[in-house]
Amino acid sequence: MADDDAEAPSSYMPVVIKEHFATTMARMKADKPGLMDKQMVLMAQRYDLANHPAKNVTMTGGKPIQEGVRVKLNNGITWDKLSAMTPEEIQTKNLYPAGFLPLPHAHQSEGGMVFPKFEIDELKKQEGRDLTRFDLDFDIPDIFLPEFPAPIFLTTRPDLGDVSKGKLITIDNYYETFNGLLNPKQIEGVRLLVTPFAQQQFNQTEDRRSERPSRGVACFDCHANGNTNGAFHLVGDIRPQKFRHRIDTPSLRGVNIQRLFGSQRALKTVEDFTEFEQRGAYFDGDPVIATKKGVNILDRGSQVQAMAEFQEILDFPPAPKLGIDGKLDPRKASGAELRGQQVFFGAGKCASCHTAPYYTDNLMHNLRTDRFFKPHMVNGMMAVSDGAIKTFTLRGIKDTPPYLHDGRLLTLEDTIEFFNLILETHLDDQQKKDLLSFLRVL
Structure with missing residues (x-):
């Protein structure tokens, strides 16, 4: 094969990693200060x-x-x-x-999910799960991000006001919070929304970006309490990498009145979007990588529908x-x-x-x-x-x-x-x- 052919652009990510994980992590940790300094200089200039x-x-x-x-x-x-x-x-x-x-990702060539520190700290406290990346940090100051944890309002029980009781809803407390307020299918939907599944940067393989093997990321890690915490990612459906758009996490409040999902993908139902996220966006649109890292294929008729049924009763604030x-x-x-x-x-x-x-x-x-x-x-x-x-x-x-x-x-x-x-x-x-x-x- 000619050298120029070997370097031709590809839509696929490398599956076989030829560098030892410890070497990758040491290299990226060493690069991190310079990388973040460059991004924060950009933010201060803008x-x-x-x-x-x-x-x-x-x-x-x-x-x-x-x-x-x-x-x-x-x-x-x-x-x-x-x-x-x-x-x-x-x-x-x-x-x-x-x-x-357009605002670039904090590390555009690498991409992936990045979480604000307050989300990382609360999940460590509740679940012992760590969403810290060793290669980069969050780049927008907390003062410009949504309140945390956000109130939760339900279309089915507007009389209750905020049902979160000031807590971040996680796998540790979802049942005690919603038992008696939701039907069993909706409670199952919440369970799936707060259950971590393998994701591009947070998984058990050697091309993760967390120090330790990770159980993964939950839907509500970004859509905290059904709202948003400002976590960002890159859209999964654009190539090459330099043209991929940063995407800020939108709120799920009022999903029931929406008819398009994804900022540019124009998916037609929240069920479509839920399934797309698990099969594609969690792995930057790469099904080969998804297989390697442990894709979680949700059943459309039960699991996806249950997740959607809860999302669709998340109300706007008064x-x-x-x-x-x-x-x-x-x-x-x-x-x-x-x-x-x-x-x-x-x-x-x-x-x-x-x-x-x-x-x-x-x-x-x-x-x-x-x-x-x-x-x-x-x-x-x-x-x-x-x-x-x-x-x-x-x-x-x-x-x-x-x-x-x-x-x-x-x-x-x-x-x-x-x-x-x-x-x-x-x-x-x-x-x-x-x-x-x-x-x-x-």
């Missing part, structure tokens, strides 16, 4: 990462919300000046904010200012919130995709962000167009930072500036403030 909590505004469970636009602009430019330019001008002058570019049509009750809302609603359904063009009452149209849209910048490499990732992305629901949006499918937007203010630029809506400062007030009560 964002203001200081702790600036909003006054009198918290997530549903009480965690402070970070306020302010955190995406940094080039010297001499303002948001008003930027939004007055055409996409072509911004691209030509290289003025597109770096924080609006929004007491909204009426049954999903819009503000004028007797309960402030002037700023009512004005923000007008911006949302009017000048902001938000409702063209995020329709009431659940603030999603259950479709996919291509924002064509590549109008604003030229493709280029960023920490091992090729920054190009995102392509079609599904419309995420905005109900309970204040509970689920960071935003966009890859978590590149740290605050709601960042999100407002992003869409003001991309949609070319030219909102003024007051309209942006009012829109923020509205988003915070959804």
Whole structure:
């Protein structure tokens, strides 16, 4: 075989590992400080990462919300000046904010699931299971992540409020928490959602990224308490590696009203997504690796259905200012919130995709962000167009930072500036403030 043939790109991962595990781990541990320094320099260049909590505004469970636009602009430019330019001008002058570019994985060439430290610590405490990776760490500060553990609300028992009782639901406590509240099939669904199964980086083989052989990862390790903890991964269905998109864990709240699953995959049911995750995404879309590491094939008619039955009763957090049509009750809302609603359904063009009452149209849209910048490499990732992305629901949006499918937007203010630029809506400062007030009560 010719040398160039041996190095030809492949869609498949190496199955036979020729380096001893101890050697791999020592090499990656030595590389880790430099790798993380490079990623954190990128984060600091893109964002203001200081702790600036909003006054009198918290997530549903009480965690402070970070306020302010955190995406940094080039010297001499303002948001008003930027939004007055055409996409072509911004691209030509290289003025597109770096924080609006796709966010690379903390180790793009390696990829895989990465968990925030608070999740790792709690699972060690409860189960003695360790989701620490020896090759990299989480890269977004905790202040920009969802509250932990998140409240759990059920569509079947809205009278109970938060049924989590302030605990992270795991294999240790799921039964005592839900026995008497759920039917037996739903309880079995919860059991499967908190049961760890082998995954690309967490398994028993020599190409894992945990020090010790691992039982694996559970669905609720990312979708903590049916919400999200901000864990990230790479999408399983794009090749080559440098083009794969980072994906932030979405909340499972309100899954019952959704009709598309996966940010870009357009899977049609939560059952399809559950099965896809176990067969493909857990192993980066590689069935050969899945066989090697211990794929867990779920039975569609019983196990997958039971998991879906529980997921589909996970409710949005209460929004007491909204009426049954999903819009503000004028007797309960402030002037700023009512004005923000007008911006949302009017000048902001938000409702063209995020329709009431659940603030999603259950479709996919291509924002064509590549109008604003030229493709280029960023920490091992090729920054190009995102392509079609599904419309995420905005109900309970204040509970689920960071935003966009890859978590590149740290605050709601960042999100407002992003869409003001991309949609070319030219909102003024007051309209942006009012829109923020509205988003915070959804």
